[in-house]
Amino acid sequence: MLYELxxxxxxxxxxxWRGVLVSSLVAISCAILGTFLYLKRLSLLADAMAHVALxxxxxxxxxxxxxxxxxxxxxxxxxxxxxxxxxxxxxxxxHARTDAAIGIVFTSLFALGILLLSxxxxxxxxxxxxxxxxxxxxxxxxxxxxxxVVTVAIVALTVLFFRPLQLATxxxxxxxxxGLPVGxxxxxxxxxxxxxxxxxxxxxxxxxxxxxxxxxAATAHLIAKRLETMLLVAVAHGLLSAVLGMYLSIWxxxxxxxxxxxxxxxxxxxxxGATWARRRWRRAQRRQRLQASALPG
Amino acid sequence: xxxATTTPALEVRxxxxxxxxxxxxxxxxxxxPQGRVVGILGPNGAGKSTLIKGVLGLLETDHGEVRxxxxxxxxxxxxxxxVPQRGxxxxxxxxxxxxxxxxxxxxxLGLFGRPSAEDRRIAWEAxxxxxxxxLADRQISEMSGGQQQRVFLARALAQEGRLLFxxxxxxxxxxxxxxxxxxxxxxxxxxxxxVVVVNHDLQTAREYFDELILLNKxxxxxxxxxxxxxxxxxxxxxxxxxxxxxxxxDQEIIVGA
Numbered sequence: 001m002l003y004e005l006x007x008x009x010x011x012x013x014x015x016x017w018r019g020v021l022v023s024s025l026v027a028i029s030c031a032i033l034g035t036f037l038y039l040k041r042l043s044l045l046a047d048a049m050a051h052v053a054l055x056x057x058x059x060x061x062x063x064x065x066x067x068x069x070x071x072x073x074x075x076x077x078x079x080x081x082x083x084x085x086x087x088x089x090x091x092x093x094x095h096a097r098t099d100a101a102i103g104i105v106f107t108s109l110f111a112l113g114i115l116l117l118s119x120x121x122x123x124x125x126x127x128x129x130x131x132x133x134x135x136x137x138x139x140x141x142x143x144x145x146x147x148x149v150v151t152v153a154i155v156a157l158t159v160l161f162f163r164p165l166q167l168a169t170x171x172x173x174x175x176x177x178x179g180l181p182v183g184x185x186x187x188x189x190x191x192x193x194x195x196x197x198x199x200x201x202x203x204x205x206x207x208x209x210x211x212x213x214x215x216x217a218a219t220a221h222l223i224a225k226r227l228e229t230m231l232l233v234a235v236a237h238g239l240l241s242a243v244l245g246m247y248l249s250i251w252x253x254x255x256x257x258x259x260x261x262x263x264x265x266x267x268x269x270x271x272x273g274a275t276w277a278r279r280r281w282r283r284a285q286r287r288q289r290l291q292a293s294a295l296p297g
Numbered sequence: 298x299x300x301a302t303t304t305p306a307l308e309v310r311x312x313x314x315x316x317x318x319x320x321x322x323x324x325x326x327x328x329x330p331q332g333r334v335v336g337i338l339g340p341n342g343a344g345k346s347t348l349i350k351g352v353l354g355l356l357e358t359d360h361g362e363v364r365x366x367x368x369x370x371x372x373x374x375x376x377x378x379x380v381p382q383r384g385x386x387x388x389x390x391x392x393x394x395x396x397x398x399x400x401x402x403x404x405x406l407g408l409f410g411r412p413s414a415e416d417r418r419i420a421w422e423a424x425x426x427x428x429x430x431x432l433a434d435r436q437i438s439e440m441s442g443g444q445q446q447r448v449f450l451a452r453a454l455a456q457e458g459r460l461l462f463x464x465x466x467x468x469x470x471x472x473x474x475x476x477x478x479x480x481x482x483x484x485x486x487x488x489x490x491x492v493v494v495v496n497h498d499l500q501t502a503r504e505y506f507d508e509l510i511l512l513n514k515x516x517x518x519x520x521x522x523x524x525x526x527x528x529x530x531x532x533x534x535x536x537x538x539x540x541x542x543x544x545x546x547d548q549e550i551i552v553g554a
Binding site for chain 2: 161163174175180
């Protein structure tokens with residue numbers, strides 16, 4: 001019974017190995033980036049990057065006439081970079097708040113993508129279903145390699161530049177006063193976010209990559225009191241959601257991306273409940289202590 | 298190389314800063330000597346914070362020249378310390394008190410450096426000085442307003458600079474923290490350091506500062522408290538939003554808006 005549930009999937013071909021590898025890579029890179037976005041209050045950017053991949057892909061097809069995966073990836077990545085630039089522009093010259101600027105820019109570009117798709121690019125035959133929901137088991141080798149390179153790069157950069165990243169996220173003004181390249185750090189974050197989103201959504205889809213970025217960070221923020229811990233907890237949450245989600249999708253024979261996001265959301269709910277209970281218990285204990293000390297003898 | 302004590306700590310020439318082409322700070326020229334505690338006073342929207350951000354190069358200026366200890370600001374980054382308003386950072390950030398104070402040393406570490414035992418010792422001393430060693434391992438979200446300000450000041454101390462800019466350090470802190478900050482200001486002055494403090498409490502200005510900058514977009518006056526803290530200059534700075542009374546000892550009591 002246990003063997004069938006937990007071990008057997010690993011023994012039938014390489015698809016379980018491949019699925020867990022792909023979703024773990026997505027989980028690690030998205031959780032790390034998500035932590036920095038969460039702390040910068042820019043979680044909505046994940047949504048933006050996931051959506052502008054569509055106009056990026058369509059534009060790449062219209063410009064080159066090619067429908068090869070590398071062309072599409074490049075188009076989507078460039079679209080992400082253009083988006084972060086446009087958001088800055090609208091914030092600065094339109095005096096819009098960041099959330100509004102993000103909302104205006106990505107919905108406009110997404111709509112433009114749909115417009116192009118239904119007029120000039122009608123013969124593109126884009127598999128919208130795949131773009132939106134992804135398929136962990138349908139990830140091609142070159143996408144897997146891209147995902148692996150991106151993940152290793154993100155982990156290495158985070159470890160190497162941990163202190164400057166921490167300072168630039170917590171107190172950008174002080175970081176700038178120290179002469180740290182705050183603008184470059186932000187641009188680097190946007191660039192890796194764009195690449196990660198695009199590399200990930202072949203596996204989990206454009207919509208669900210958003211969950212992979214936001215939920216682990218939100219869960220980790222509930223319990224971590226240092227950035228190091230928050231990053232580790234977020235990665236752990238992502239990995240746990242990925243592996244448990246894979247099993248769930250096998251047992252229920254459902255979409256693996258859907259199962260992973262549902263698992264992640266459940267883990268968030270459990271953590272939220274636990275922190276709430278812990279706070280109440282602590283408060284009750286403190287009250288007891290106070291009462292005990294107020295009573296003489 | 299240490300600059301001679303006769304070199305001014307800060308020289309600002311003709312600084313103008315605008316938001317949306319609307320000048321917020323206009324044509325400010327100042328020379329502040331070393332070893333002073335200088336308060337910047339002015340009504341809301343007078344450009345007090347903007348001026349220090351402009352001086353520190355954190356904002357784009359229309360024009361203006363800044364010299365620190367006789368040289369370019371970029372050459373004295375280690376010497377210049379900025380203590381932003383408490384509200385400028387997210388106090389729910391997952392970081393401990395100790396780590397925030399240690400950030401004061403990051404300016405010397407560059408992109409790749411790691412804090413040494415010496416850096417940690419300096420951070421520890423700064424915490425002791427501000428009376429927050431016991432809180433070292435707590436997350437900053439647990440701090441009260443006064444404790445938050447002590448954390449910021451410990452971080453500033455750990456930077457070991459000779460020219461400090463503090464933006465509203467007295468806002469929302471308890472009386473004992475306020476006293477501790479004032480003591481720190483005077484101690485720094487006695488060590489020959491220069492502290493420029495944005496403040497908006499007129500009542501305490503006379504006790505706390507050696508010199509005052511009166512600012513309302515333009516520089517109204519700069520000089521020793523005795524010469525500058527006068528009813529005509531203050532009402533020029535605050536416009537109609539100021540009332541001057543005289544008590545029975547013929548002391549001026551000034552109530553600002």
